[in-house]
Amino acid sequence: xxxxxxxxxxxxxxxxxxxxxxxxxxxxxxxxxxxxxxxxxxxxxxxxxxxxxxxxxxxxxxxxxxxxxxxxxxxxxxxxxxxxxxxxxxxxxxxxxxxxxxxxxxxxxxxxxxxxxxx
Amino acid sequence: xxxxxxxxxxxxxxxxxxxxxxxxxxxxxxxxxxxxxxxxxxxxxxxxxxxxxxxxxxxxxxxxxxxxxxxxxxxxxxxxxxxxxxxxxxxxxxxxxxxxxxxxxxxxxxxxxxxxxxx
DNA sequence: TCAATAATTCAAGGATTATTGAAATATGAA
DNA sequence: TTCATATTTCAATAATCCTTGAATTATTGA
Numbered sequence: 366x367x368x369x370x371x372x373x374x375x376x377x378x379x380x381x382x383x384x385x386x387x388x389x390x391x392x393x394x395x396x397x398x399x400x401x402x403x404x405x406x407x408x409x410x411x412x413x414x415x416x417x418x419x420x421x422x423x424x425x426x427x428x429x430x431x432x433x434x435x436x437x438x439x440x441x442x443x444x445x446x447x448x449x450x451x452x453x454x455x456x457x458x459x460x461x462x463x464x465x466x467x468x469x470x471x472x473x474x475x476x477x478x479x480x481x482x483x484x
Numbered sequence: 485x486x487x488x489x490x491x492x493x494x495x496x497x498x499x500x501x502x503x504x505x506x507x508x509x510x511x512x513x514x515x516x517x518x519x520x521x522x523x524x525x526x527x528x529x530x531x532x533x534x535x536x537x538x539x540x541x542x543x544x545x546x547x548x549x550x551x552x553x554x555x556x557x558x559x560x561x562x563x564x565x566x567x568x569x570x571x572x573x574x575x576x577x578x579x580x581x582x583x584x585x586x587x588x589x590x591x592x593x594x595x596x597x598x599x600x601x602x603x
Numbered sequence: 604t605c606a607a608t609a610a611t612t613c614a615a616g617g618a619t620t621a622t623t624g625a626a627a628t629a630t631g632a633a
Numbered sequence: 634t635t636c637a638t639a640t641t642t643c644a645a646t647a648a649t650c651c652t653t654g655a656a657t658t659a660t661t662g663a
Contacts, residue, residue: 368507372500379495380621384487391579400640413622415641420620434630434639442582449571450586456507456564463510463561467569468587499651519610532652534611539650553609553660 366451374448377424382407383417387426390440397439399432485570493567496543501526502536506545509559516558518551 366374378384385407390397398406404414418438421427425444430437457463485493497503504526509516517525523533537557540546544563549556576582 368500368503372498372503375494375503376498376620379491379498381487381491382621384491384494388487388575391576391582394579401638404640410623411640412624412642416621419641431629434637436640440579442579445571445576446582446585449568449576449583450589452564452568452571453586454589457510457568460510460513460559460561463559463565464568466565467572470569470573495650501651520608523610529653530610531612531654535651538611550659555610 366447366455368455371448371451371455374424374426374444374451377421377426380417380420382409382413383421386414386417386421386438387440387445390427390438391445393439395439397430397437399435399437401435403438485566485574487574490567490570490574493543493545493563493570496539496545499536499539501528501532502540505536505557506540506559506564509546509557510564512558514558516549516556518554518556520554522557 378387386403389403389406400411400414400418403418404411407414407417409417418427418429422429422438425441426448427438428441429439453464453467497506505522508522508525519530519533519537522537523530526533526536528536537546537548541548541557544560545567546557547560548558572583572586
């Protein structure tokens with residue numbers, strides 16, 4: 366990810382409603398949620414929600430698909446990954462002391478759990 | 485880091501000049517750079533730079549200290565770490581498939597092998 | 604003290620973003 | 634086709650952010 370692409374991605378997250386939507390959708394998983402449910406959850410009007418969803422989609426942080434009458438939004442995991450990667454690689458590049466403590470955090474340990482030494 | 489703190493941090497990075505400053509300062513290391521040098525590097529007026537530096541400092545992404553006539557700015561590694569941690573932990577929480585590929589990237593592998601502090 | 608350097612603050616204006624409500628579009632059901 | 638639902642689009646306003654240049658503060662050296 367380049368700086369030119371990172372700026373709008375950060376801008377998309379720099380707003381309470383939008384950041385809330387992204388976090389909600391990440392937790393929701395690939396199935397996502399219809400716009401209506403998101404509007405209720407966020408407590409904003411449908412038209413306002415639509416505005417924010419467009420921002421997030423433009424920044425490639427969420428994706429949408431139509432399903433019957435609803436439009437279903439879901440997290441764009443690739444875009445999120447790219448942004449995190451930008452922050453860690455491009456932004457903290459050459460200064461591993463920034464990244465290291467984050468990587469050391471058990472909450473961020475990758476999928477494969479470490480083998481437990483049996484008692 | 486909480487959402488309330490993350491929003492202004494993302495906002496601070498959501499601007500070309502400021503993102504450039506942060507990246508420059510990260511590469512520069514703890515010694516940092518005086519405001520004047522940063523203004524030259526960024527190609528903006530001193531007063532405009534000052535405005536952006538204040539935004540970044542308010543978001544705890546950079547720090548400042550006076551040294552003779554200059555004010556030296558440097559990256560706030562702790563703040564940057566917190567923001568990355570927020571994105572990975574709070575934002576991608578429960579969905580390790582987002583974090584895993586980033587963590588697997590050799591560029592982000594920590595210097596020392598990790599050690600779990602909490603059992 | 605006076606002048607020079609380094610940077611910040613302030614006020615004004617321009618530019619961009621966010622919110623609102625009304626109107627439009629798309630889909631599915633009667 | 635006609636109606637109801639789900640969502641978006643549009644235009645207007647409000648709010649926030651960025652830039653500019655002049656004035657101000659802080660520090661150092663003659």
